[in-house]
Amino acid sequence: MPDYAIGAVSAATPSFYVDALKGTAAEGGAITTSGASFDSVLSGVQGAGGVQLGRSAQGIGDVSSVGGIVDSLQGLQTKSADLAVRAVTGDLTDVHDYTIAAAEASTAMELTAAVRNKAVEAFNEILRMQA
Amino acid sequence: MTIFGAIGIAGSGLDVHRKWLDAVSDNIANVNTVKSTSEDAFQARYVVAQEVTTGEGGVQVAGAVFGSKEGRLVYSPDDPLADEEGYVRMPDFDMESQMTQLIMAQRGYQANAAVIDRAKAEYEAALQIGRS
Secondary structure, three states, X not given: OOOOHHHHHHHHHHHHHHHHHHHHHHOOOOOOOOXXXXXXXXXXXXXXXXXXXXXOOOOOOOOOOHHHHHHOHHHHHHHHHHHHHHHHHOOOXXXXXXXHHHHHHHHHHHHHHHHHHHXXXXXXXXXXXXX | OOOOHHHHHHHHHHHHHHXXXXXXXXXXXXXXXXXXXXXXXXXXXXXXXXXXXXXXXXXXXXXXXXXXXXXXXXXXXOOOOXXXXXXXXXXXXXXXXXXXXXXXXXXXXXXXXXHHHHHHHHHHHHHHOOOO
């Protein structure tokens, strides 16, 4: 049953924070504002979310992690816009297809925003560390 | 299939129930369709639902099964389609069973729509964790 979203989000915070710390330590200990440490934060998120969300997220192609959902956000938005046009012009036989696509796009958007917020928060936390 | 598993599975349920509703409405619309005895009667359409065994699950329409061709012979000599003995063919299902199926299709559709709502609320509740 796809109910692992709670585990994924709660596990994402501590482990990618640790990974971000490891990332900055590997770069010589200096806290940089380059994109490299940010990438390590995001890849930490992908690793953390991968196990928990794997079961419920094996839908579109290779979507198998939180990062995968973020990547496919663009696809979901396009699909939702497409179906909206078809619903309005009368080509849509299943009305629920459009409402489901709109609900998924909005949930994926919120997930993306949450991932970004957590990543930025962890990043700022690292920045605030005294030398 | 979709990313959020429960939503995708319930979506397939909505598809099947919508097709069931279409079949029932077709049957009800044709409940009084008279044919002459030389043709087949109007055959009721029954949708065959089958589980999806690959991937995450769900349901799909495996096909349609049609009712009897003979129908009921009804004595109606004034009908222009009646044969020499005055019989015509009427469809062989009754309105009561179709109305029951209509209610089942509607409630099934509503149940699947409720699953989607609840699944969306569940995913949103997960996103609230740690937001403060």
